[in-house]
Amino acid sequence: MFFEDSVLMSRLLTFLTLGFHIIFATVGVGIPIMISMAEFIGIKKKDPHYTLLARRWTRGFTITVAVGVVTGTAIGLQLSLLWPSFMQFAGNIISLPLFLEVFAFFFEAIFLGAYLYTWDRFKNPIFHWLLSIPIVIGSTLSAFFITTVNAFMNSPRGFDVEEGKLTAVEPFAAMFNPATPSKVFHVITSSYLTSAAILATIAAFIILIKKGTTYHKKALKMTVTATFIFAIATAVAGDSSAKYLAEYQPDKLAAGEWHFETEKSADLVIFGTLNENNEVENEIRIPGALSFLAHGDFDAEVEGLYETPKDERPPLWIHYMFDLMVSIGFYLVGISMLFLIFWKVKKWNEYNKWLLTGLAVIGPLAMLAIEFGWIYAEVGRQPWIIRGFMTVAEGATTSPYVGLMFLLFLGLYMVLGIGCIVVLRKIFKNNPAELELESRYPNVKESDKE
């Protein structure tokens, strides 16, 4: 039974843990920058609405960080427990960024503790704001370091293998491999984007359901503006990721695009289905667009999947993962731009029901795009765990109990997920923004409370 297949179960358990961790990790990377911006605006404009925003976001953030920390600890240990041979090999080459990441965590954890418990300790609020900077730097650096490890798995560099022995290890060459720039850029921008979108979702939702106050409208404007900027950056970064793939991992790009024969002026295939002869049906085709995505030139030649040996091709279903991610990306750019236009054009009402409904879904959608993107990137590397050097099957543990552990962790993540939702609801339900504004800043002008 597949339950006894330790390779398959290791993959599934890794998928489960990473798929769960990445939700909290993404939020952990992106929310600090939103908090920091809100607090800064609040200080500059002397507007307690923004300060309160920062405060309330921070309160929710402490809960998600906690889950991020414990699931991160889980994946850190599981890498050795589930992929012992992989870690034995990779540990020799790529442990530098893993090690540095811990310092980033340290840094972030220390300042987060300080930030959380010192809101009213300083006479000049700017000092409290300054404490947020190391948190932003620390969390973004963690994303940077861990992403370089993943980049290494995709384009391993910085070592030689002679007669089965590792030689000429260069830690920095391994860390700054060809995949690093585009991957880091895309992971960080998409984390910022997703966090802004989640906060926008909350504001839009409250305005939609309860009409909301000035406070919520300010929150919406700020978060949607951020969403727009980060969505553009994410798309640019995604484009550079595709260009990287075209050059270094053409098999992943080809499988993701259902591009089988090498050809010039290749079409971009969007959605569709495959028939039994691997022919594409029911698709949307954009002539020459794949060549443009891959090389920035509508006539360029793009390598097809048939160039890759049959047993080294990734599964073809990742096509849908790619398409869903990109579709969500375009939707996020579009809807946030629409809101900005409605806002700037005086006659139009940016709080109309349709627009708000469209905005109320962007948070979950962005998080889905993160998941789709990772599945595309990781499954697209199959069958390799370290591309060209070690397959997934070679890296896995041989312990027969992985299936059991899968159930254990499934239970754990259910408990954590439910607990997280329950606690977040409790925190905010019992303490709505209007009341908190009243009690903390009793002298805010009446008109502002509308």
Next chain:
Amino acid sequence: MSYEYIGITVLWFFLYGYLIVASVDFGAGFFAYYAKLTKKDHIINKLISRYLSPVWEVTNVFFVFFFVGLVGFFPDTAYYLGQSLLIPGSIAIVLLAIRGSFYAFESYGSKDNSVYMFLYGATGLLIPAALATAMTISEGGFIEETANGVHLMIGKLLSSPYSWSVVLLAIVSVLYISSMFLTYYAHRADDGPALEIVRKYALFWSSPTIIASLTTFIALSQHNPEHYQKAIDLWWMFGISVAFFMIGLFLAYQGKYYGWAFIAVMFQFFFAFFGYGASHLPYILQPFVTITSGATNETMGVTLIIAFVAGLFLLIPSLVMLMRMFLFDADYVKGKK
């Protein structure tokens, strides 16, 4: 000193750091639960949460640092420990996860939930027990390498007196370290009633600590005579440890200088821990991984050490800042901030 020795020393320092800060945390969980059972929670639980709230994440990073560093400096340990520790390791992860997240859930969300308090107290004892088992395994004799991989002999582990004596030692040490720290903290906070209670805990747990240490020594001499002999050669380390134990106990008993008493406890464990570690060498995981056979290549080793030194420049000032804010800021400790 060659890079392998620098590496293991750095890691041992961090594990020692984790031992101290995590013991405070784990033990506090148990005491909080115990106080609730005996209806004294209103006296001490505020004190406990004032200290723990800002620092629990930092405690966790000490642990992450250790295992990430171990895999970095000694990648072979990832293979042997990873293959054999799947089940105990997973259980430890689950316990840590429940403890960490529910700690946050409770302190920012729902207060005084009794299921939560129970979990918090129970995990405080179970986690040290689970982690101590990794130490036991490193003594050798519990892992076998066969044609289809490396396996843990669980039956043998569970029936070994040595294994149980280590578990016992871990638990009582946690309670002792924690109560000594809380005594000091209560004193700083000028919290008379709480001081009264936690000082009693501290005095109570002192003798089990020393008895468990002796038992472990005896069990070690049965389980691994070679290691035992090397430990005896380092008798002075353990002697200093016992001397510090006496000093700490004496000060706490006198009811003065609680800060020095806690520092004495830290030295007590420092010498015992490093004596144990030094006599453990050259093995990291007996008999599969030694400090030289299991080490990473020299380039990586040296790079990691440089990275470590650079990291310290960032870390130490930040830690000092945190401690000044929450540990040595008298107003905060007293609850005025």
